[in-house]
Amino acid sequence: MASPSFFSVLSAKLESRSARAGVIGLGYVGLPLAMAIARSGFAVTGFDIDPNKIVALDARRSYIDAVTAEALTAEAEAGRFSATTDFAGLKACDVIVICVPTPLTKHRDPDLSYVEATSRSIADHLRPGQLVVLESTTYPGTTDDVVKVILETTGLKSGVDFFVGFSPEREDPGNQHYHTATIPKIVAGDGGHALELMNAFYGAVVKTIVPVSSNATAEAVKLTENIFRSVNIALVNELKTVYAAMGIDVWEVIDAAKTKPFGYMPFYPGPGLGGHCIPIDPFYLTWKSREYELPTRFIELAGEINSAMPRYVVGKLAEALDVRSGKALSRSKILVLGLAYKKNVADIRESPSLRLIEIIEERGGKAEYHDPFVTEIPPTREHQALKGRASVALSPEALADYDAVLVATDHDQVDYAMLARNAPLIVDTRNVFNRLGLSGDHVVKA
Structure with a gap:
C-alpha cells in the first residue's frame, strides 16, 4: 500500500x-x-x-x-x-x-x-x-x-x-x-x-x-483595500485646502453629504496618513506597475497630497499664531496633542505627529507632545532625533507655558474642555472641538 x-x-x-x-x-x-x-x-x-x-x-x-x-x-x-x-x-x-x-x-x-x-x-x-x-x-x-x-x-x-x-x-x-x-x-x-x-x-x-x-489575486485584494482608503483620504485632504480658501468648513460639508443614503461614503481629512498600511502599501503596486510600463497616477498623486499635509498644517499653525498673537512660529512653543497615528491606540508607526514635530522645529519653534498612550518616543528608523522624548502632563498650569496646542490625534482620554478653557490658541486637525461643542475664537481648524 x-x-x-x-x-x-x-x-x-x-x-x-x-x-x-x-x-x-x-x-x-x-x-x-x-x-x-x-x-x-x-x-x-x-x-x-x-x-x-x-x-x-x-x-x-x-x-x-x-x-x-x-x-x-x-x-x-x-x-x-x-x-x-x-x-x-x-x-x-x-x-x-x-x-x-x-x-x-x-x-x-x-x-x-x-x-x-x-x-x-x-x-x-x-x-x-x-x-x-x-x-x-x-x-x-x-x-x-x-x-x-x-x-x-x-x-x-x-x-x-x-x-x-x-x-x-x-x-x-x-x-x-x-x-x-x-x-x-x-x-x-x-x-x-x-x-x-x-x-x-x-x-x-x-x-x-x-x-x-491565486496568491497574486489575494495580494492584489489587500493593496486594493488600502489604495481605496489612501485615494479617498487624499481627496478630502485636497478638498479641505480648497474649501478653507473659500471660507467653507470641509467637516460640515462631509457631515451633510453623508446624509445621502446611496452613492457616498464619508472619509475625513487629517494632518497626514499614519499606520503601517495606508502610507506604504499603495507604493508596492506603483513599484510593480513599472514592470508593465503602466502609470499609477491616482496612487502617486494621493501619496503626494497626503505627504504634504503635515507641512500644510504647520503653515496654518504659523498663520494662526501670527494673526492671533502676532508671534512668529520661530519664537513659539507648541504642544502637539497626540503622537499615535489614530485615536485610542499606542501605535506611532508612520504617525504624521512625528513629522509635525520635526517641521515645527525646522522652522525654529519648540515642540513637545502629550499622548496618554505613548509615554516616550521609541526608536524609529525615520525620526531618530526624537527618540526618548517624553509625554508632558496636561494641566492648566502646564498649558500656560505654550503658545498653541496642535491637535493631531483626538484620543478620548483627553480633557478637551480644560484645553478649551486654558490654551491660548488651538489648531484642530480632527474637528474634535466642534464635535464636542467647544468651538471658540481661539480654535482654528486645519
Missing part, C-alpha cells in the same frame, strides 16, 4: 487540530493571530528576533492592546502558546505563518528584506508536509516569485512536498467591533492542494474565509 501523501497527512492533522502552528513576527499582526489560532485549538509557537518580546510573553505581559494579559495567560497555561527566538523550532511546525514588516526604502521601493530573511530561515528548517503562509502586505507575485522560490532552493517542491499560500492581514488597532477571528479572511494557495489546506487551517481559526483564485 502506498504511503499517504504529504497533503493528506497535513489535511488530517488540520481536521483533528493536532497540527502545530508557528507564527513568525509577534507584533500588531502576529500576536493577535497567534492567540486566535491557539483559541481555535491548535498549539502555537511564536517566533521573534526581539528577545524583549519573548521575555514579556514568558512573563505573561502583553505589549499589544488587542491581546490581554488574561488571554495570553490562558493560552500559555493551557499549553497552546509559547514563544521563542530559536528558529530551529520551525521544523516541528506543520503550518508556518509569516507576519513580518514590509516597509519602503527611502526611494519608495519595496523593502522585502524581512520577508526574504524569514523565508531563508524557514528554508533552513523546511521539511516535507508543511504549509507556509505569507500574511505581510506586498505586491502581487511576492509569494510565488520570492517566498516559494527561496523555499524551493531546498530541493523540495511546492504543491508536492510542501505548500505555499497567502492570506493578507486585516488588523485594525483600536477597533472594538472586530477582532482577528471575526474579520473575513482572504485565502489563496499555490495550486489546488495548497488552497484546500488554507481553507482548512483558516476556516478553523476565523468565522468567515473568502477563497480567491
Whole structure:
C-alpha cells in the first residue's frame, strides 16, 4: 500500500487540530493571530528576533492592546502558546505563518528584506508536509516569485512536498467591533492542494474565509483595500485646502453629504496618513506597475497630497499664531496633542505627529507632545532625533507655558474642555472641538 501523501497527512492533522502552528513576527499582526489560532485549538509557537518580546510573553505581559494579559495567560497555561527566538523550532511546525514588516526604502521601493530573511530561515528548517503562509502586505507575485522560490532552493517542491499560500492581514488597532477571528479572511494557495489546506487551517481559526483564485489575486485584494482608503483620504485632504480658501468648513460639508443614503461614503481629512498600511502599501503596486510600463497616477498623486499635509498644517499653525498673537512660529512653543497615528491606540508607526514635530522645529519653534498612550518616543528608523522624548502632563498650569496646542490625534482620554478653557490658541486637525461643542475664537481648524 502506498504511503499517504504529504497533503493528506497535513489535511488530517488540520481536521483533528493536532497540527502545530508557528507564527513568525509577534507584533500588531502576529500576536493577535497567534492567540486566535491557539483559541481555535491548535498549539502555537511564536517566533521573534526581539528577545524583549519573548521575555514579556514568558512573563505573561502583553505589549499589544488587542491581546490581554488574561488571554495570553490562558493560552500559555493551557499549553497552546509559547514563544521563542530559536528558529530551529520551525521544523516541528506543520503550518508556518509569516507576519513580518514590509516597509519602503527611502526611494519608495519595496523593502522585502524581512520577508526574504524569514523565508531563508524557514528554508533552513523546511521539511516535507508543511504549509507556509505569507500574511505581510506586498505586491502581487511576492509569494510565488520570492517566498516559494527561496523555499524551493531546498530541493523540495511546492504543491508536492510542501505548500505555499497567502492570506493578507486585516488588523485594525483600536477597533472594538472586530477582532482577528471575526474579520473575513482572504485565502489563496499555490495550486489546488495548497488552497484546500488554507481553507482548512483558516476556516478553523476565523468565522468567515473568502477563497480567491491565486496568491497574486489575494495580494492584489489587500493593496486594493488600502489604495481605496489612501485615494479617498487624499481627496478630502485636497478638498479641505480648497474649501478653507473659500471660507467653507470641509467637516460640515462631509457631515451633510453623508446624509445621502446611496452613492457616498464619508472619509475625513487629517494632518497626514499614519499606520503601517495606508502610507506604504499603495507604493508596492506603483513599484510593480513599472514592470508593465503602466502609470499609477491616482496612487502617486494621493501619496503626494497626503505627504504634504503635515507641512500644510504647520503653515496654518504659523498663520494662526501670527494673526492671533502676532508671534512668529520661530519664537513659539507648541504642544502637539497626540503622537499615535489614530485615536485610542499606542501605535506611532508612520504617525504624521512625528513629522509635525520635526517641521515645527525646522522652522525654529519648540515642540513637545502629550499622548496618554505613548509615554516616550521609541526608536524609529525615520525620526531618530526624537527618540526618548517624553509625554508632558496636561494641566492648566502646564498649558500656560505654550503658545498653541496642535491637535493631531483626538484620543478620548483627553480633557478637551480644560484645553478649551486654558490654551491660548488651538489648531484642530480632527474637528474634535466642534464635535464636542467647544468651538471658540481661539480654535482654528486645519
